[in-house]
Amino acid sequence: GIQVEQSPPDLILQEGANSTLRCNFSDSVNNLQWFHQNPWGQLINLFYIPSGTKQNGRLSATTVATERYSLLYISSSQTTDSGVYFCAVSFWNQGGKLIFGQGTELSVKP
Amino acid sequence: DAGVIQSPRHEVTEMGQEVTLRCKPISGHNSLFWYRQTMMRGLELLIYFNNNVPIDDSGMPEDRFSAKMPNASFSTLKIQPSEPRDSAVYFCASRPPGQGNEQFFGPGTRLTVL
Numbered sequence: 001g002i003q004v005e006q007s008p009p010d011l012i013l014q015e016g017a018n019s020t021l022r023c024n025f026s027d028s029v030n031n032l033q034w035f036h037q038n039p040w041g042q043l044i045n046l047f048y049i050p051s052g053t054k055q056n057g058r059l060s061a062t063t064v065a066t067e068r069y070s071l072l073y074i075s076s077s078q079t080t081d082s083g084v085y086f087c088a089v090s091f092w093n094q095g096g097k098l099i100f101g102q103g104t105e106l107s108v109k110p
Numbered sequence: 111d112a113g114v115i116q117s118p119r120h121e122v123t124e125m126g127q128e129v130t131l132r133c134k135p136i137s138g139h140n141s142l143f144w145y146r147q148t149m150m151r152g153l154e155l156l157i158y159f160n161n162n163v164p165i166d167d168s169g170m171p172e173d174r175f176s177a178k179m180p181n182a183s184f185s186t187l188k189i190q191p192s193e194p195r196d197s198a199v200y201f202c203a204s205r206p207p208g209q210g211n212e213q214f215f216g217p218g219t220r221l222t223v224l
Contacts, residue, residue, distance in 0.1 A: 030210030031209075031210045031212070031213075033213065041218055041220070043201065045214065048212035096141065097155045097158055097166060098145075098203075
């Protein structure tokens with residue numbers, strides 16, 4: 001079955017709007033990371049968050065490991081936030097490799 | 111630190127040619143991962159090494175693909191012979207000791223096989 005599921009698959013926002021991206025996963029994890037893939041294809045580490053809540057500027061993330069989901073919040077979005085956001089997890093029984101979701105493609109319009 | 115270094119950044123080759131992708135992990139990291147990104151399959155693991163030893167190569171598509179890690183600071187991924195369906199972006203990542211620790215990705219190599 002699906003191991004890592006992200007929603008929504010696509011999102012279009014007006015600059016200044018807020019958004020929430022969701023990641024559901026199918027088993028206990030020892031690692032959860034959020035990435036932003038920019039238009040040049042680079043994977044930028046946003047958060048390492050197997051549990052709890054973290055904030056970095058306009059971005060914050062929360063992982064509720066017992067309920068097997070994580071949320072990425074983007075506030076006051078900017079055009080430079082556009083790109084694809086990936087959630088990736090490492091399951092306890094799979095040796096540390098990351099399993100990626102299919103991503104959320106975000107487009108922020110000026 | 112310079113981060114994970116990959117070379118070349120772009121590679122265009124013809125079907126049947128040998129392709130070698132290179133990766134230098136972050137100093138002090140003891141795990142190295144090779145991932146591939148395609149439109150059809152997304153991002154998926156090909157192989158990973160722990161302390162220079164291959165641990166899981168279940169994602170390597172077929173015998174045309176091979177990977178080596180001769181020392182803690184260098185790894186190669188080789189495709190021989192290459193085929194058009196191998197066209198993808200290949201990422202290398204490294205991780206400090208500890209199975210659940212954060213992975214850091216290189217800039218990727220965009221491979222096009224004509």
